[in-house]
Amino acid sequence: MEALSKAKSKLVQNLSKKKFRDQNARFIVEGKKLVQEALDYNSEIVDFLVQTPENAFANSKVTRFLTNQKDFQSLSSLVTPDGILAVCHKPSPKLQIEKYNKIIAINSLNDPGNLGTIIRTADWFAADAIILGPGSVDCFNSKVVQATMGSIFRVPVIYVEDFDSFIQDIKHAQFQTIGLSLQASTHVPTKKQSKLALVLGSESHGLSPKTQALLDINYKIAGNPAVESLNLSIAAAIAMHQFFN
Amino acid sequence: MEALSKAKSKLVQNLSKKKFRDQNARFIVEGKKLVQEALDYNSEIVDFLVQTPENAFANSKVTRFLTNQKDFQSLSSLVTPDGILAVCHKPSPKLQIEKYNKIIAINSLNDPGNLGTIIRTADWFAADAIILGPGSVDCFNSKVVQATMGSIFRVPVIYVEDFDSFIQDIKHAQFQTIGLSLQASTHVPTKKQSKLALVLGSESHGLSPKTQALLDINYKIAGNPAVESLNLSIAAAIAMHQFFN
Numbered sequence: 001m002e003a004l005s006k007a008k009s010k011l012v013q014n015l016s017k018k019k020f021r022d023q024n025a026r027f028i029v030e031g032k033k034l035v036q037e038a039l040d041y042n043s044e045i046v047d048f049l050v051q052t053p054e055n056a057f058a059n060s061k062v063t064r065f066l067t068n069q070k071d072f073q074s075l076s077s078l079v080t081p082d083g084i085l086a087v088c089h090k091p092s093p094k095l096q097i098e099k100y101n102k103i104i105a106i107n108s109l110n111d112p113g114n115l116g117t118i119i120r121t122a123d124w125f126a127a128d129a130i131i132l133g134p135g136s137v138d139c140f141n142s143k144v145v146q147a148t149m150g151s152i153f154r155v156p157v158i159y160v161e162d163f164d165s166f167i168q169d170i171k172h173a174q175f176q177t178i179g180l181s182l183q184a185s186t187h188v189p190t191k192k193q194s195k196l197a198l199v200l201g202s203e204s205h206g207l208s209p210k211t212q213a214l215l216d217i218n219y220k221i222a223g224n225p226a227v228e229s230l231n232l233s234i235a236a237a238i239a240m241h242q243f244f245n
Numbered sequence: 246m247e248a249l250s251k252a253k254s255k256l257v258q259n260l261s262k263k264k265f266r267d268q269n270a271r272f273i274v275e276g277k278k279l280v281q282e283a284l285d286y287n288s289e290i291v292d293f294l295v296q297t298p299e300n301a302f303a304n305s306k307v308t309r310f311l312t313n314q315k316d317f318q319s320l321s322s323l324v325t326p327d328g329i330l331a332v333c334h335k336p337s338p339k340l341q342i343e344k345y346n347k348i349i350a351i352n353s354l355n356d357p358g359n360l361g362t363i364i365r366t367a368d369w370f371a372a373d374a375i376i377l378g379p380g381s382v383d384c385f386n387s388k389v390v391q392a393t394m395g396s397i398f399r400v401p402v403i404y405v406e407d408f409d410s411f412i413q414d415i416k417h418a419q420f421q422t423i424g425l426s427l428q429a430s431t432h433v434p435t436k437k438q439s440k441l442a443l444v445l446g447s448e449s450h451g452l453s454p455k456t457q458a459l460l461d462i463n464y465k466i467a468g469n470p471a472v473e474s475l476n477l478s479i480a481a482a483i484a485m486h487q488f489f490n
Binding site for chain 1: 358362365366368369370371392394395396399466467468469471472473474475476478479482483486487490
């Protein structure tokens, strides 16, 4: 196994920045379990592995580079790195509204942990795609990738430039659109169409009145009126469980 | 307003450690919004506030100490502190099984973000208490407190030494016990009793077969069989929505 070159080491470090992930069309997957998920999903997605001597995968088909523990630490975003990471080719899924039946659309999502959890939950409920509006966090950010627990390989995340236009497009494509809003009624909407989109707002501002007006229905998850809100990934999960099952 | 003394400053710093929180029976609440929640909830819970000159609450009844931004930074656990924190008296709720109707019990919970989110969600669904088994993270850890968004003041979190004995105690007290398990059937149990306990295992190991055998029923949230698991706080939220509403 070849030693990791300075150039490759620099590439790995740069991939912590979105700009470089976009330019290089690559992203990083860390830890034995997630690297195994990447290889199981499709070993062609893996460009190369970086490993410490303690963590060499014995019979892997992919290119591997060796580094010592100290240098590995400088490449890792984890507090306790386990000595293996994969540089993967970044997929760039296209929006295919006509092929979807269950989607979740969020006008702006800032927290990487929330996005990772939503991707993992969307995978559990077999959603076809997650659509994110402008200003949302990059799904190939390392915190997002870690929180997905491998679902990043299975659920397409697509960024749209104009969220309200996207909502109009899916309505034309016969989607029922259900928004989650803290201002709406707690009356649970009935699923009426086979194609369904759950629509959520940002962590801090929710859906704009303009977006809400475009939707077939807005509703609020019933709860204790003394409590201000639910975490966004929790609200999304409850809605997916209710409508995507 | 008095300047923050070295002794008080040291106390605040020490409160980042569980041992000191237990010894001093105090914990820290950070940020304008959460400090306001503490004051609104019960200003007597607040021992004192620490503020930078930019962030003085004008007419507060509680004792306040002034510090500069640089020193404040050294007291804060936040990446971008907003110049206000409260040292609060730590409540120590007692287990009162006979008074509860809806509880959530987790045999071991390690992730502070998960616990914070579960406390916030339990507040939304008006749960009476959260019971945690040995080895669980401290609910007054700053990451937990931040993630609760104020629900830490409203939902009692109680630690038990023997989780299986606790399960037996609630069964004697006429609770229906519903466990969440990835090995169980996806058949959704029927709520049969007015007193209900949702029981979950740890993030990595789930419920032990021994605990599962004690429960009235175990079930699995239906989903895509290709996906290994849901995040613990997500599974708890879906179950609370299903049974506590």
